[in-house]
Amino acid sequence: MKAARFHGPKDIRIEEIPEPELRPGAVKIDVAWCGICGTDLHEYLDGPIFCPAPGHPHPLSHEESPVTLGHEFSGTVSELGEGVDDLAVGDRVVVEPYFVCDECGPCKAGNYHLCVKMGFIGLAGGGGGLSEKIVVDRRWVHPVGDIPFDQAALIEPLSVAHHAVRRSDAVAGDVALIGGAGPIGLLVAAVLKAEGITVIMSELSEARKQRALDTGVADYVVDPSREDLIARVLEITQGVGADVAFECTSVNVVLNQLFDAVKPTGVIVNVSIWGKPAQLDMQKLVLKEIDLRGTIAYVRDHAATIKLVQDGKVDLEPFITGRIALENLIDEGFDTLINRNETAVKIIVHP
Numbered sequence: 317m318k319a320a321r322f323h324g325p326k327d328i329r330i331e332e333i334p335e336p337e338l339r340p341g342a343v344k345i346d347v348a349w350c351g352i353c354g355t356d357l358h359e360y361l362d363g364p365i366f367c368p369a370p371g372h373p374h375p376l377s378h379e380e381s382p383v384t385l386g387h388e389f390s391g392t393v394s395e396l397g398e399g400v401d402d403l404a405v406g407d408r409v410v411v412e413p414y415f416v417c418d419e420c421g422p423c424k425a426g427n428y429h430l431c432v433k434m435g436f437i438g439l440a441g442g443g444g445g446l447s448e449k450i451v452v453d454r455r456w457v458h459p460v461g462d463i464p465f466d467q468a469a470l471i472e473p474l475s476v477a478h479h480a481v482r483r484s485d486a487v488a489g490d491v492a493l494i495g496g497a498g499p500i501g502l503l504v505a506a507v508l509k510a511e512g513i514t515v516i517m518s519e520l521s522e523a524r525k526q527r528a529l530d531t532g533v534a535d536y537v538v539d540p541s542r543e544d545l546i547a548r549v550l551e552i553t554q555g556v557g558a559d560v561a562f563e564c565t566s567v568n569v570v571l572n573q574l575f576d577a578v579k580p581t582g583v584i585v586n587v588s589i590w591g592k593p594a595q596l597d598m599q600k601l602v603l604k605e606i607d608l609r610g611t612i613a614y615v616r617d618h619a620a621t622i623k624l625v626q627d628g629k630v631d632l633e634p635f636i637t638g639r640i641a642l643e644n645l646i647d648e649g650f651d652t653l654i655n656r657n658e659t660a661v662k663i664i665v666h667p
Contacts, residue, residue: 318667319447320645321382322359322367328385328650330643336443336451343403343457344395345411348465349639349664350445351388351473352649354499358589359385359439360650366439375433376415379441386665387413387438389445390460390468400454408463410471411445412456412618413437429615445469446642448667458618463625466639467632469664470503474630475614475621477503480587481511483611484560488512493549493558493577496565497524497534499661500587502635504562505533510629516552518545518570523658531634540573549577557582566590575600583607638663 319333338344359367368374370381393407403409415435416423422430438444443451460468477500486492490513494501497519505515505528517534519525520541528534538548549558557579563571566588574584575597584606601608614621624630637660640648649663 317448318642319384319444320386320642322363322385323382325363326360328360328646329382330645333384333447335449338395338397338451340398341400342397342451342453343393343400343409344397344449344451345391345409345457346394346449347386347389347391347445347447347667349390349469349666350386351469351662351664352645352653353388353473355387355436355439356385357650357653361654366436368440374415374435374440376417376435377441383439383441384444384447385438386445386447387411387436388469388472389438389450390465390471391445391450393457394449397451397454403454403457403459408460408465408468409457410460410468410618410622411437411450411452412458412475412614413452413472414456415440415442427615429613446645446665446667458622460622461626463622464633466636466664467625470632470635470662471618471621471625473499473662474503474507474625474632475617476500476587477507478617478621478624479614480504480562480585480611481507482617483609484562484583484585486511486513486560486583490514490559491516491553493518493561493574494534495561495563495570495574496567496588497521497528497537498564498657499635501562501564502528502531502533502661504564504587506531506630506635507624509533510624514552516549516558518573521658527634527661531631545573546576553579559583560585562587564588568594568596571596575604575606578604578606580604581607583609585609585611587611635661636664637661640665642667
């Protein structure tokens with residue numbers, strides 16, 4: 317079968333590899349669509365990061381590069397392994413793409429997403445969604461009912477957003493400020509809107525500002541290069557400040573603005589991955605009793621995320637900005653997202 321394989325920086329090859337073998341307790345899936353994630357782009361440009369380097373196999377997958385990429389994917393159950401009796405061939409599914417040890421402290425506490433050996437299917441080995449077929453343990457397979465396959469491929473990043481919103485403890489009636497209208501910022505906004513929360517989006521890019529408005533996920537869009545963001549937030553909140561804020565840019569000036577924009581006792585959730593240490597004014601955190609929280613990936617979020625889409629509370633269709641074939645992965649996928657990322661939100665790939 318065909319698969320996109322990571323060999324090293326700027327070296328991803330479409331290769332013929334053996335079809336994965338079914339095992340007890342697992343499910344074989346025919347992949348329908350797979351999204352290209354920002355993590356995939358980081359691997360392409362600067363890897364190996366999450367992909368295991370040659371000679372350094374991952375402790376759970378026991379694989380090393382080259383590995384198959386793709387962790388945001390949907391597909392159809394084609395075979396069931398021994399002991400799997402709660403799914404049927406033909407079921408439409410998505411995958412929560414984890415390797416976890418089930419033995420470390422976080423795993424035993426139920427926080428398997430913080431496993432000390434954690435790896436992602438489609439990065440750390442185990443096959444990936446940028447291939448025709450994949451075999452995954454049943455525990456990670458989630459039925460999606462009649463959600464279209466292309467939209468279902470976005471359940472994984474939507475689960476990242478859902479977990480970030482959970483971490484904020486935001487409730488209906490709150491006002492949230494999001495720094496950055498990139499793919500994750502837009503999806504965080506979509507979840508917030510679905511939960512009855514007013515969304516203010518801070519963004520410089522004209523194209524991204526327009527998409528936030530066109531998709532209906534933002535109530536207010538503010539360009540901080542043209543308006544005083546803090547004054548605008550205070551105006552919208554009648555002088556109170558935002559209840560919660562989400563950092564989705566890994567840009568220091570954005571993070572600092574959030575400290576000024578949230579109310580005393582407000583919550584800031586850092587969603588972005590930082591390439592270098594951030595600098596922040598700890599005095600603001602102390603004097604306003606701001607709660608700064610991290611968030612990573614998802615844990616027991618997929619079922620609720622799927623329900624948001626099934627119930628029509630989140631429409632993922634507007635976030636799909638490109639559909640391509642596997643053989644065009646680099647030219648029409650990676651290059652577009654790297655060089656024209658203002659207009660592209662999510663490009664999905666059909667293997």
